[in-house]
Amino acid sequence: MDVAENVASGLLLSVLLGLARWVSAWWRWRRNTPRISLDLLESLMGKPLPKPDPVELRGGAHRQLNDLLHKLHSRANYPSPFAIARVLGVSRTTLHDAMSKPKLPSKDVAVRLALAYGSQIRWGAKADPDDELDSIDRRVSELWETAHQEAVLPDPEHVKHVVREVWDDMTSGRGPYPPDHPVAEALARSTISISAFERFVFAIVDTRDRDDRITLGCRAEGSFYIDLWKKDLTEEVRHRLAPVRISVFSVDLTEDVEFTIADGLIGGYVPPASPPDPA
Known part of the structure; x- marks a missing residue:
């Protein structure tokens, strides 16, 4: 019995040692095996x-x-x-x-x-x-x-030329308003100054006649502020400049302007001086 017990104990010890070596080898392999990240798995899917x-x-x-x-x-x-x-x-x-x-x-x-x-x-x-x-x-x-x-950045001189063309068409009745329309007549008696810098375009419309300012929607005159002519001018300019794009196109009456941009500089708008009254 002593011999049998010794043999059984030896076999059991061998199995346990072998199992321990296998577990140790498996753990080292698992620890050193690179893992697949979740991002990589998702990208493969x-x-x-x-x-x-x-x-x-x-x-x-x-x-x-x-x-x-x-x-x-x-x-x-x-x-x-x-x-x-x-x-x-x-x-x-x-x-x-x-x-x-x-x-x-x-x-x-x-x-x-x-x-x-x-x-x-x-x-x-x-x-x-x-x-x-x-x-x-x-x-x-x-x-x-x-x-x-x-x-491509638009050429400032070309932009000014296109705005001037659209303005001339609107003031002469070749635009959305016939020649005898009040808006066309008011615009024809007004002047426009244009500044262009990269994708920014600013147009200042100077109107001296009070009735024309009311027609064009000058808030300073207490008129009901409807300025569809500004939208018409803007859309036609953008259409003629396409596919070159303009980021900002601002059209304002002199009395509605808080600031203007000219040659890349920002400053307050100063209206031109009125001529002196005759003596």
């Missing part, structure tokens, strides 16, 4: 990419281009950014910036990214994938070209 800040990315062709890229990404069932970046031969940062930053990506990246998404879309049975990709190519190229032109 595919998810919507964040959009640019809407305040920084204002309306225009650039926003339409960004919306189209996100729409294609959604229709392609959110392919992995890692896989798309590898296919395009660009970094994941470049892809992320094209989708999520307000800066306009290069045309090559925008077109190739859109086509990569388009190639992953399951088109309907009646659709020709090649025709769909050609349509995507043309649309992205057109939006990029327009967005690129919108990003």
